[in-house]
Amino acid sequence: MGVIDMKKNIIILFFVICILQCSICPYASDNMTILTTYNAGEASVTVSGVSYGKTVVTVMPYGMTVDDLQDTDVPSYFMRMFVSGGNYKCVIGIPEDAPGGRYTILVSSASGKAESQFIHVNSNEALYIVQLINDAYNDSESVKNIVEENALSLGIDDTDTVFKNNIEQIAKMLASKVYNDVAAFHDAYSLIHSIVSIKSASYDTIVNVMNSSKQIFGIDYNSYIDSDDRLDESAKSTLLQYISKYDFISDYIASSDFNFASVCDSLKSFAAVTSAKRWSTLRKTVTVDFADDFNNLLLNSTYKKLDDDYEVFKILIEKTFTSPEDFEDQFIIAVKKAYDNENSQKQSSSSSKGGSGGSFSAPIVREPIDEIKSDTFYDNNSVSNQLTEIFTDITLDFWGYKAVMSLADKGIINGYGNGNFYPTKQITRSEFAKIITAFIPDIPGSTVPVTFSDVSKDKWYHDCVIKAAAAGVVTGYNGTFNPDDFIKREDAALMVYRIISLNNKNMSVSPCFADSNDISEYARNAVNSLGNMQILNGDGNNMSDPQKTITRAEAAQLLYNAFVK
DSSP states (O other): OOHHHHHHHHHHHHOOOOOOOOOOOOOOGGGOOOEEEEETTTTEEEEEEEEOSSEEEEEEETTOOGGGGGSSOOOTTOEEEEEOSEEEEEEEEOOTTOOSEEEEEEEEETTEEEEEEEEEOOHHHHHHHHHHHHHTTTOHHHHHHHHHHTTGGGTOOTTOHHHHHTHHHHHHHHHTOOOSSHHHHHHHHHHHHHHHHHTTOOHHHHHHHHHHTHHHHSOOHIIIIITOTTSOHHHHHHHHHHHHHSOHHHHHHHOSSOOHHHHHHHHHHHHHHHHOOSHHHHHHIIIIITTTTTHHHHTOHHHHHOSOOHHHHHHHTTOOOSSHHHHHHHHHHHHHHHHHHHHHHHHHHHHSOOOSSOTTOSOOOOOOOOOOOTTTTOOTTOOTTOOOOOOTTOOTTSTTHHHHHHHHHTTSOOOOTTSOOOTTSBOBHHHHHHHHGGGOOOOTTOOOOOOOTTOOTTSTTHHHHHHHHHTTSOOOBTTBOOTTSBOBHHHHHHHHHHHHHTTOOOOOOOOOSTTGGGSOHHHHHHHHHHHHTTSSOOOTTSOOOTTSBOBHHHHHHHHIIIIIO
16 A cells, blocks of 8 residues: 555544535625634544534644645644534544644635634643653753743643743743643643733733633632722722732742632732721721631730720831731731730829710710711611721810720711711710610519600610610609600719619719719719719819710710720
């Protein structure tokens, strides 16, 4: 048998011919489409698209033309299929002896022609090259030469811009690992290619790479970043900046089990931290939004000893952090400083009675008062770990800042829908009764029916007023509660005093205010006791102003001093 005849037999052996009868309809060539999907594991290529009339799909080595197929030197791995027109699809298996490299797919019909390319990997050929790479372990220069010379045989597009421009870095990363088989090498190269693509890239490029590398990176950009409501727009941009600048390459080389998603987790929480503009936002980021990421910091023994942690985040918000590790170091330093300051204040407080500020030390400012809805000051359905509100009218230098923010953080008080707290507005008796129910313990036997003629069951405050009355915290006036009256300062003090008295019967009632004679007889012991315990502080002239109405900020300070501080 001659050489030509042998080649013809080989061609016949590998041809897959499927002829379907259909009419030929002339259409313009721009109606022809082609989509090529190569499966290295199955050594096959799927070709699909749209054409009209009898369609011929030809697979041949790159550089050949259809005219070359008439020559006597026709390669055995040339293939041709005939399919029907319209939506065509065919799967072509690549022969085992077909060498690795670039192949051309030509689709032609009466409507025109379309062309595509793919890179075939011959498993035996590629395995031999991968073994050469393994032999050159940690020798990046040798790996570079092997990969450049055999790129197509490995399934690597040697015309790819990322490959050509970053071959030095790619070779270093490839040389840092040993590969069990060709599939392992391909997985590693795909990850390396994606990592190199995002280095120092624009935000749009990073987003595009992450979207096209979901399986490779193990994260989806849309759900991982774009839809993460813990990140504002500033944090998202900062995160992309960190991803662009981060040295993933060195991490990959140094790590035996590199995980892109794990590194991004650290960068994400760090981006949220560095994007925080206020200390309260920073606190929420660390203690609520990314608490799992910062768990080791929150379990710090000194941090757990703090009465409150506001000072920590006030210190941190003034700092600049260079890395997640730097933030952790600065956090520990801030905790130590806050703890020392807190102890110093306690020692100072124990050595002298009284103090500035406090629940009754602020001047009384009279304002026209709008109707206060039942949920604007206290939400009985709020959970204890509700996020800290940011009130536009409560600044750091406000005398009741810590009290208001502390109770807001615990979900005990809330602001208005417009972001304001309105600290100088007055509070009604029903509103104050509602907020103090957060501090009334469940008392056995306190279910004795209590009714007030002006507290009907359809009122929002009914349950809290009745609970306070059953516990003996409120008593009312001759069967009425007067829920809409603004509560006096001495009455607010009396309610707090009665709650404290449930567990503490030994409280000093010695007069401690200059205007003690102005205190109603029924509230005198309460006001004096709270004064002696420094729960209730007078103004600069040691006046308790018992007959004046209490404001929202003063009420917050009183409750903070009594039950939180």
